Amino acid sequence: MELWFTERHTPxxxxxxxxxxxxxxxxxxxQRIDVFESREFGRFLTLDGYMMxxxxxxxxxHEMITHIPMAVHPNPENILVxxxxxxxxxxxxxxxxxPKCIDLVEIDxxxxxxxxxxLPKTACRLDDPRVHIHIADGLKFIRSCENKYDLIIVDSTDxxxxxxxxxxxxxxxxxxxALREDGIxxxxxxxxxxxxxxxxxxxxxKRIVECFPISxxxxxHIPTYPSGHWLFGFASKxxxxxxxxxxxxxxxxxxxxxxxNAKLHRSAFSLPTYVEELLRDVEPQ
Numbered sequence: 404m405e406l407w408f409t410e411r412h413t414p415x416x417x418x419x420x421x422x423x424x425x426x427x428x429x430x431x432x433x434q435r436i437d438v439f440e441s442r443e444f445g446r447f448l449t450l451d452g453y454m455m456x457x458x459x460x461x462x463x464x465h466e467m468i469t470h471i472p473m474a475v476h477p478n479p480e481n482i483l484v485x486x487x488x489x490x491x492x493x494x495x496x497x498x499x500x501x502p503k504c505i506d507l508v509e510i511d512x513x514x515x516x517x518x519x520x521x522l523p524k525t526a527c528r529l530d531d532p533r534v535h536i537h538i539a540d541g542l543k544f545i546r547s548c549e550n551k552y553d554l555i556i557v558d559s560t561d562x563x564x565x566x567x568x569x570x571x572x573x574x575x576x577x578x579x580x581a582l583r584e585d586g587i588x589x590x591x592x593x594x595x596x597x598x599x600x601x602x603x604x605x606x607x608x609k610r611i612v613e614c615f616p617i618s619x620x621x622x623x624h625i626p627t628y629p630s631g632h633w634l635f636g637f638a639s640k641x642x643x644x645x646x647x648x649x650x651x652x653x654x655x656x657x658x659x660x661x662x663x664n665a666k667l668h669r670s671a672f673s674l675p676t677y678v679e680e681l682l683r684d685v686e687p688q
Contacts, residue, residue: 406421406425407419408420408422408439408441408447410454412629413597416597418454418627420439420443420627421441421442422440422441423440423441424440425438425440426438426521427517427521431511431513433510434451434511435450435451435452436514436517437449437452438517438522443459444457444459444460445457445458446521447627448489448517448518448521454628456489456525457627458522458524462662463623463625463662464491464591464623464625465491465492467623467635467662467663468492468556468591468635470658470660471663471668471671472637472644473554474649474650474652474665474668475587475642475643475644475647475648478553479499479553479587480502480503480553481502481503481506481551481553481554481583482496482504482505482552482553483506483508483545483548483551483552483556484505484506484555484558485508485544485545485558485559486508486558487509488507488509488515488518489514489518489522490515490519490527490529491526492556492558493505493507493531493534494525494526494528499656504535505533505535507529507534507537508541509537510539541557541574542573542577545577545578549581550581550583551583552582552586553587554582555581555582555586556588556590557589559591571610572613575611575613575614575638578638579614579640582640585640585642586639586640587640587642588611588615588636589637590607590635591633592604592633592635594628594632594634595632595634595681596630596632597630600630601681607636609685611636612685612687614638615638615639615640617637617643617644618639619637619643619645619672620634620635620637620672621637622634622674622678623662634678644672645668650666650669651665
């Protein structure tokens with residue numbers, strides 16, 4: 404008998420991966436957590452039946468959500484990561500020397516435990532001495548922070564269930580207040596391709612634009628996410644993600660990456676026409 408993991412992307416489109424075996428399943432206080440092993444994508448993590456990451460393509464997501472802001476901010480010392488219990492963002496951040504403190508806020512402690520055990524390639528730097536793990540609701544945690552962080556990375560799940568509060572105007576306003584005067588916020592911005600995902604993306608973009616003076620969207624190709632076309636949001640109090648980017652300075656750091664590079668950094672902000680139109684529809688005129 405063959406076992407397949409299937410995720411519904413729309414009422415008319417499913418995405419399936421043949422599973423060799425199921426390594427873990429449990430219901431936490433917040434969500435169902437599953438880890439599978441496949442021949443094509445290696446091990447992969449799902450929450451409530453939705454794909455979070457696979458060993459084969461997680462590097463794309465984690466490099467793009469991390470290196471873009473790290474390459475723009477000249478000296479990010481204090482960093483907040485919301486969500487990201489799988490450890491991938493932390494792994495990429497700890498490759499830099501500049502961070503002195505990385506606060507990781509994850510609502511579901513079991514996600515961290517499961518990833519430590521079953522996805523060690525992703526969760527391999529959670530014990531770095533600069534990393535401080537807080538088991539808390541990101542929305543509540545950020546309310547008590549003011550003028551504290553140089554960079555906030557919001558690695559949330561989709562805008563429903565445990566991650567729903569991380570797509571509200573209140574949350575983005577709290578992030579603005581928690582950032583220093585030259586702070587940057589980056590978030591996963593959903594896909595623009597299918598109608599329901601595009602609508603969620605537009606809602607998030609509208610709320611971010613209303614909170615930050617600089618707001619741009621960039622893209623990456625992630626094969627196991629809906630449509631493969633994925634967006635990220637870059638919001639800042641001071642720095643523009645392209646004009647304030649110094650490719651030479653980043654290249655001199657000597658970091659080895661598999662997806663991100665200095666040339667890709669600029670081009671990632673060049674969006675297809677249909678995406679530009681979706682964004683313009685919700686931006687202030």
